[in-house]
Amino acid sequence: GAGVSQSPRYKVAKRGQDVALRCDPISGHVSLFWYQQALGQGPEFLTYFQNEAQLDKSGLPSDRFFAERPEGSVSTLKIQRTQQEDSAVYLCASSLGEAKNIQYFGAGTRLSVL
Amino acid sequence: GDSVTQMEGPVTLSEEAFLTINCTYTATGYPSLFWYVQYPGEGLQLLLKATKADDKGSNKGFEATYRKETTSFHLEKGSVQVSDSAVYFCALLKGTYKYIFGTGTRLKVLA
Secondary structure (H helix, E strand, O other): OOOOEEEOOEEEEOOOOOEEEEEEOOOOOOEEEEEEEOOOOOOEEEEEEEOOEEEEOOOOOOOOEEEEOOOOOOEEEEEOOOOHHHOEEEEEEEEOOOOOOOOEEOOOEEEEEO | OOEEEEOOOOEEEEOOOOEEEOEEEEOOOOOOEEEEEEOOOOOOEEEEEEOOOOOEEEEOOEEEEOEOOOOEOOEEEOOOOHHHOEEEEEEEEEOOOEEEEOOOEEEEEEO
16 A cells, blocks of 8 residues: 555543554565554554564563564564553654654554453 | 653743744653644654754644754744644653653644
8 A cells, every 4th residue: 555554543432351452564675663552652662673674672561562574574562451541642654764753643543442 | 751842831932933842852762753643632653753963854834853962852943823722742752652742732822
């Protein structure tokens, strides 16, 4: 596709459920990023992939959060045993080659944990 | 730690009014600075950037100047349009890829 695609756009989960959020980056983009945006806040960095390698996961808030990109294209952010404080918009971004500072963002997945 | 502070919204203006959205930052060194815009239902889009002191970024009539002495990167536009209604995020780049964003400022432009 022409842009970064995220699915689902909206997800409602009961507390304690596991969720999986998908990101399809722009074709050919080597770098992929996940951000968490709480209500009324700016996006906060979660993790960074270069191809299939997860080079930085310093922003993941707990060990319940796990991200993967097994073939260096599509990525999945998984949250286990969701808690209410996990409610947020999860943004995915990708960038081409060495220009990691120019990131193209998807529209996000809004997760609501009840 | 590094941080970005931007004015709270919403900012409501009439069409053709002058726009300023304030942004200040705290950082070690001299990071690159960015403005991103988010239109309803869409992802964040890069609006403009500046990589060193006194640089002016510009795009679509928007401008921002990197002011080292005041650690600021205020966004300005001389004449806003209804189509400029969106949320604007100021950000700094920490290292080569990690953005630190402000909380965003919602702009509403009335016809």
